[in-house]
Amino acid sequence: MRFDQIVRGRSADFLSPKASRPIPHACGIVRDALVQATLDPEILEIDFIGTAGTEARPIDIQVITFRTIAGWRYLDIEVARPLRSLGDADAFDRELRARGLAPYTLKGADILKEPRFSTARAIWTYRRFSVAPDMRHRLLVALAEDGPTSLHHLCSSVPGPLDPFASVLSLACRNEVEIDISTPLSPSTTVSSRS
Known part of the structure; x- marks a missing residue:
């Protein structure tokens, strides 16, 4: 099952005072990343990009974005990356680069790190x-x-x-x-x- 199908199918929206609207998420480790981001003073805002591109050629993005002191970045959790075809991956990368979004990469171990x-x-x-x-x-x-x-x-x-x-x-x-x-x-x- 693809990440965007999980987001649309089984998730509850995540509510954060750092987000101006509910953030769709895939539960589990993504939810924990959002909780930590909400409590992290380095993360100033949280948002979500669903689709981009044009009406004729929509691009399925489905990423959570964070505004940090250094600017906007997109959340890239290694264990929760969606499977994309080469064409979709290229379109995804082009769209995020055009928006000036660099990855905010986290490994599962980063999110699960104690305490x-x-x-x-x-x-x-x-x-x-x-x-x-x-x-x-x-x-x-x-x-x-x-x-x-x-x-x-x-x-x-x-x-x-x-x-x-x-x-x-x-x-x-x-x-x-x-x-x-x-x-x-x-x-x-x-x-x-x-x-």
Whole structure:
């Protein structure tokens, strides 16, 4: 089965505060790449290109794109590359080059690398946690005043009534705070304001 058939047939759309619209994806490792991209401060925007070309000669692209500090790139996961004929591969390459898109290549091992993989998944479980406006304001003010701090210090300085731990993780999922996913999630995990 081709990647684009998986995207159209079995996937759920991925919602990210870094994307202006839902991103179709193929579940599994692609979803994990999108979760990590949402939490990664180096990735500023996420988008998707379905088809390109002309109405008479459409080109099936089906790629997720990331805007990084260096510009736009397309997500190229080695284990999830679609099978394309030589003609389709040439048209695909030409279209992406014409758009100035270089690959953002990841191996499966890059996405599954610990502790980043588990930390991102643990944080993402809080994406639906509802943070009261007052709690959100107090957490953001504390980060603005104190600068980057440990998760423990931030949660201690802004007590409830809502769970400050869940609130911080939810704000990270909403792209309102940065949280270090390169280390295991713990009281010493660094949290900082979005610049």
